[in-house]
Amino acid sequence: MKKKFHKVMDNPFIICKNMYLRPVEISDASSIQKWHNDPELRKLARYGELPATLEKEEEDIKAASRALDEAYLMVIKKRDNKPIGFIRVNDLTSSTRDVWLRMIIGDKSAWGKSFAEEALRSVLEWLFYELNIHRVTLGTYVTNKRALKFFEKMGFKREGILREAHFEDGTYHDIISFGLLRKEFHKK
């Protein structure tokens, strides 16, 4: 049977098989706030030390929307037009063409379904083949086993360790720095 998708995509910027990515909007603030405050997600990828308020999220979205070196993209499921997370890319005007990426699939029911892989792959294709970006950098807590495995599966290489740069459950932990060069990325 053919998959039924929600008929209209809302302002798509990158379209993939099961999802599309569109620029963040003020109306996304409450979803993002929930993900940033979620105790389990905070352990995996912390946004800030303090509780995320709607006002701060809205300010952040406004600032990102005005920024000339940042792409803040919501990952939307085509099937029901629901946001499941975001991918954020900074330093897009860097002279070394090295950008910083951060992603959260905040809807945990969307984990383990290749949605994250599909969305990240499409963003990497956009960065490497449309924007001519040379490398993508990101950091992951050493305690976040799922993300470590995910980024390695996506081809990222472990490049360094930020020793005891993360504090969790009363203990310091390392942050693993990852990088991916365009020549290492394999288009599907």
Ligand SMILES: CC(C)(COP(=O)(O)OP(=O)(O)OC[C@H]1O[C@@H](n2cnc3c(N)ncnc32)[C@H](O)[C@@H]1OP(=O)(O)O)[C@@H](O)C(=O)NCCC(=O)NCCS
């Ligand atoms: C990291 C994230 C994007 C990955 O998306 P996902 O849909 O969960 O990823 P996948 O299921 O495709 O891949 C995760 C891999 O880790 C494995 N895994 C899951 N839980 C694990 C655990 N506790 N220990 C080790 N490996 C684990 C999975 O089996 C899978 O490997 P496989 O493809 O070989 O089976 C998503 O989980 C997320 O947004 N997490 C919260 C935010 C975050 O951690 N962001 C990253 C920091 S920038």
